[in-house]
Amino acid sequence: MNTVTLTREQARRFIVHYQGLSGPFKYQGRQGILDLVAAAGCLQYDPIDAVGRNIDIVLLSRVEGIVRTDLEDCLYRDRTLMDHWDKVMSVCLMKDWPALRRLRAVHGKRHLDLLSNDEAVARVKAHLEKHGPLTAADLPDMGTSMQTARSRQVNQAALDALLFSGAAMIARRVGIKRMFALAQAVVPEDLYQQADPFTDSDAFIRWRLKRRIGAVGLLWGRRSDAYLGIDDVTVSTLRTHLQHLHDTGDIVQVMVAGLDTPLYALREAEALLEAVRAGAQYAPRLALIAPLDHFLWDRKLIAALFDFEYVWEVYTPEAKRQYGYYVLPILYGDELVGRIDVRAVRKKQALSVAHLWLEQPVPDDFHTALETVLEQFRIYLGLERIVFT
Known part of the structure; x- marks a missing residue:
């Protein structure tokens, strides 16, 4: 397969399902946390705890049957995960040491x-x-x-x-x-002593590029915020590395109708690309998307495919905010349908919904699906009730 051609709708459906955000939950329990980190390469860590931390929100959107202590157990008891710098400060698999x-x-x-x-x-x-x-x-x-x-x-x-x-x-x-x-x-002793597996810096860079493409599902063949932290890559060398990965069959080129720049997917995603192109449909699911979720690593790509602009306003002066301090995009099916301002108010033991913005028509079951997700957040955060203010 040299080049795959998709419509924008198909590209959206591919990314959403590839990331485990549609259909039945792809990831289950504590093992699901490890499988998700393996699929994404790393999950960004940010300590702000407005409605759970960024990483908690990422997990809740994709992993079924977890409690908040599961992540800490993987990190600090089982040592299957580690805090490590990658894109930025992140949670990575310990085996990647x-x-x-x-x-x-x-x-x-x-x-x-x-x-x-x-x-x-x-x-x-x-x-x-x-x-x-x-x-x-x-x-x-x-x-x-x-x-x-x-x-x-x-x-x-x-x-x-x-x-x-x-x-x-x-x-x-x-x-x-x-x-x-x-x-x-x-670090477990056997991993701590293991040598660098890469023969040269080019091999290491290409491994990192594949991880980033694998995290998002589709990425541009140009500079992208999703490549943040791969410091040795310029626009020219990025194209060279991507061409090498394409020539060796590690990645597949994807052209999306209406976009001039080619995108790339991992070779392992070919079957899903073909299924989506052939018209496969997946049961819609509602998810609240974390501000630093790998789904949003390239916000220009999200804007191009989903017609949805997102700015994390946590560091924006209050008077200049358009929406709010910690507002989350709402994904339903393969559309970003709105935003929600929801906080954990622990003094009142409440999950507080301050505002809901719907930016396009939603199906009849939307509000029931939203209530279900909010209840999952309430339980995960150990709160007593949900309030709408």
Whole structure:
């Protein structure tokens, strides 16, 4: 299969079903969390907890039969997942530790060079070895230094250098507090000792590009926010790498009616591409989409395919917000039909719906489907009731 041609409707249907957002739930229970992370490569982590954290919302949209402690158990008890830098700070499979060695080397050197204080790094490392796991506040005071025109605590900068280099890791979380330890105390020994599996930097970059395409389902053959964090790729080298992956049969070119730029999908998605092109239909499901969900990694692509513009307004001054602080897109079937402003108000033990914006006609069962999803959120977050304000 050289090139697949889809309509915009078919492209939407492909992405939605590929990502496990239509039909029966594709992912189940704690194993489903691992399978989803494997499919996406990484899930972005953001600590803001407005209605669950970003990663909680991602899981609720795709994984059936989970409770909130399941993710923490995978991360900090079973050690099947890890906190690790990828696109940004993310949750990744622990088994990808060897494959990410080159990324740790690049980011670690950047932070070590910026700090330029080997003694501080050695002191923090020794303190972690003797006293870890511990919080950043437990580190000995080492004063402040100027980094990129701003003052920083030396101990925190040294800890960051250790984290990004892979010498230290998050061992567990206690509420919003992160507990740090040396990596060898967190990563299983067999993985910790494994060598980099890639023969050169090109092989590593192509692996990362495939992961990003695999996360979204379809991605442009041009620069995209979905490729964020793959620092060595320019517009020219991106095209070269994608052409190589296409020539080797690792990815398939997809042309969508009305779009001038080709898109790419993984070879493993060929059967689904053919099914969608042949007219396959999938039962619609309602999902609230997290602001940093991999579904939204390329918002320009979403705008082109779904006619839906989304801006995460959490850092927008209140007076300039169009919708609200933590508003979520609503996916129903293969359409983004609106937005919802919903918060967990824990003092009142309530899931509070402040506003619902519907931007196109919805089917008769929409409100029942929305109530079902809100109830799933309420249970997952341990709240007592749902209120509409």
